[in-house]
Amino acid sequence: MKPIRVLIIDDSPIVQLSLRRILSGEPDIEVMGVASDPFEAKDLIAEDKPDVITLDIEMPRMDGITFLKRLMSYSPIPVVMFSSYTRKNSIRTIEALEAGAVDFVTKPSYGAEIGFTSLRDEIVTKVRAASEAQVKPFILHRKALIKIGKTPDAIANKLIAIGASIGGPKVLQKLLCGISFQPLGIVIAQHMAAGYTHALAQRLNSLLPFEVREARDMDRVDQGTVLITPGGKHMRVVQNGAGYRIRLDKILPTEQPSTNICRSINVLFHSVAKSAGPKAVGIILTGMGNDGADGLAAMKKAGAYTIAQDEASCVVFGMPRVAIKRGIVDAVASPEDIPDILLTKVR
Numbered sequence: 570m571k572p573i574r575v576l577i578i579d580d581s582p583i584v585q586l587s588l589r590r591i592l593s594g595e596p597d598i599e600v601m602g603v604a605s606d607p608f609e610a611k612d613l614i615a616e617d618k619p620d621v622i623t624l625d626i627e628m629p630r631m632d633g634i635t636f637l638k639r640l641m642s643y644s645p646i647p648v649v650m651f652s653s654y655t656r657k658n659s660i661r662t663i664e665a666l667e668a669g670a671v672d673f674v675t676k677p678s679y680g681a682e683i684g685f686t687s688l689r690d691e692i693v694t695k696v697r698a699a700s701e702a703q704v705k706p707f708i709l710h711r712k713a714l715i716k717i718g719k720t721p722d723a724i725a726n727k728l729i730a731i732g733a734s735i736g737g738p739k740v741l742q743k744l745l746c747g748i749s750f751q752p753l754g755i756v757i758a759q760h761m762a763a764g765y766t767h768a769l770a771q772r773l774n775s776l777l778p779f780e781v782r783e784a785r786d787m788d789r790v791d792q793g794t795v796l797i798t799p800g801g802k803h804m805r806v807v808q809n810g811a812g813y814r815i816r817l818d819k820i821l822p823t824e825q826p827s828t829n830i831c832r833s834i835n836v837l838f839h840s841v842a843k844s845a846g847p848k849a850v851g852i853i854l855t856g857m858g859n860d861g862a863d864g865l866a867a868m869k870k871a872g873a874y875t876i877a878q879d880e881a882s883c884v885v886f887g888m889p890r891v892a893i894k895r896g897i898v899d900a901v902a903s904p905e906d907i908p909d910i911l912l913t914k915v916r
Contacts, residue, residue, distance in 0.1 A: 572599040573700040576619035578610045578636075579603075579651065580628045584676070587685035588623060591692055598696060607636035619646060621699045624670070626652040626661055634665050641669035641707035647699035649692075651676055659768040666738040667772070669707045671699040671884060675762060698735055698857045702884045717778060717793075720750040723916050728753045728790065728806065728813060728849045730841040730868070732834030734760040734856025736884025738769055740904045741854070745777055745795065747908035753848070754790035754813065756798075756806055758837040760856065763801035770797045788815040803833055805840035813844060834888075838864020847872030850915055852907065853898075855883040859891040866897045874915045876900045876907055 575598060577588050585603050592598045601619055604610035606628050613619075622640075626633040637648060650665045650673040652658045662673050672695045677684020685692070729752050733741055737759045745755075759766060767783050773795070774781040784796035784804055790813040798804035803818040818836075834853070838861060841849045851868040853861045855878055869875050875898050877889040882903040892898050900910050 570597065572597050573696065574599050574601040574617075574620045575696060576601060576610060576613060576622045577603045578605075578607065578622060578628070578633070579625040580605045581625075584625070584651070584685070588692070591685060591689050592696065595693055598693070607631040607633075610636070614640075614644070614646070618644070621696050622646055622648045623674075623696070624648050624650055626650060626658060626665065634661055634668065637665055637670060638668045638707050641704065643706075645669065645704040645706055647671045647702045647704050649674060649695050649699050653678070654764060656764075656768075659765050660771065662765060663738060663768045663772045667742065669704055669739070671695075671702045671704065672735050673765075698885060702735065703886075704884070717751060718749050720752070721912065724750055724752050724911055725792075726753055726848060727874075727911075727915060728841060728845045729755045729852065729911070730806070730837055730849060731755065731757045731852045731854065732759075732838065732856075732861040732864075732888070733757070733854035734834075734858070734860065734885070734888060736855035737761075738772075740878065740882070740884070741769075742773060742776065744852075744854070744904035744907055745773060745781075747905055748911075749908070750912065751779075751792045752850075752911070753792060755795040756784070756790065756804065756815070756837060756841070757795065758798045758804060758834045758861075760833065760860070761800045763799065766797050766800040770795075773797075784815045784817065786815065786817040789813070790815065798833060798837065803836040805836060806844050807840065808844045816840075832860055834861035835864040839867050842867035842871040842873065845871075845873070849873040850876065850911065852876045852878075853888050853892050854878045854904070855885055856888040857885045858887050861888050862891045862895055862897070865892050866895060869897045869899075874899050876902060876910060878907075879903050 602613045653676045781795040877898040880886040
């Protein structure tokens with residue numbers, strides 16, 4: 570099997586060295602080049618196209634997002650972004666994901682070499698996942714011109730639960746931009762680190778005619794509101810009289826970050842199966858692994874309608890594939906077609 574060939578683009582010699590050491594230590598990964606800025610990278614890509622690029626957001630001469638948009642417009646290549654965490658950079662990271670980056674890694678805030686070593690598993694996992702991703706040309710998205718029309722009774726009484734991972738931010742935007750009706754409520758679990766889900770909610774809120782925000786503990790699930798699980802927490806929906814409320818669970822110190830990330834959709838879906846049963850719809854979107862399958866199966870058993878994203882539109886056809894193979898899905902569709910299925914198929 571041919572190794573995954575990676576191009577590292579970062580202006581920091583320490584980061585370059587750390588990433589080269591980590592990636593070169595894997596038998597299935599080869600670092601084919603290192604560039605200090607997009608101009609050096611452009612020449613390297615012209616000579617020999619890599620399988621995956623790691624790209625810093627902040628660089629001299631041209632910032633990473635500008636380069637990413639140009640790259641994805643002309644010669645799409647799977648990209649994993651690297652960024653030090655600040656509120657500004659979290660917003661820029663969401664912009665990068667929207668522009669076509671497959672995933673991102675937050676740079677360590679302490680000693681780079683030691684810090685990057687602690688991120689070895691995350692970096693290697695995300696580079697491998699990126700090598701299997703389907704990337705498409707970048708298209709500029711503007712504010713959605715959606716008019717909320719009359720909502721059929723069948724969907725007006727439904728709670729929609731959505732789970733997404735790699736490629737999710739861009740897909741969520743496409744799906745939500747097609748919703749011109751008001752279900753009982755929409756709750757989302759998106760695999761994403763703490764801080765970045767707030768930026769994702771802000772971005773979606775700026776594009777859509779309804780409110781999108783991070784959920785707070787004891788929030789009420791309302792029509793016209795989309796609630797996103799805060800990064801680093803599990804969100805559950807519980808029955809509260811005739812309606813529903815949100816409960817957020819703290820991550821226990823004994824739990825590993827990867828464990829929490831990889832079961833957050835199941836936690837949400839299981840809670841919706843228990844609280845809403847046949848009054849719910851479960852949607853599993855693009856992502857690696859199998860999170861969401863057990864929860865979606867519980868929703869299906871409880872009488873909910875279930876939908877999986879189709880392979881052609883997925884960045885990574887992992888989670889939907891597992892759900893489809895298990896026979897727990899009522900419909901398979903692209904994010905653009907899912908809103909029509911909600912209107913015509915859900916009863």
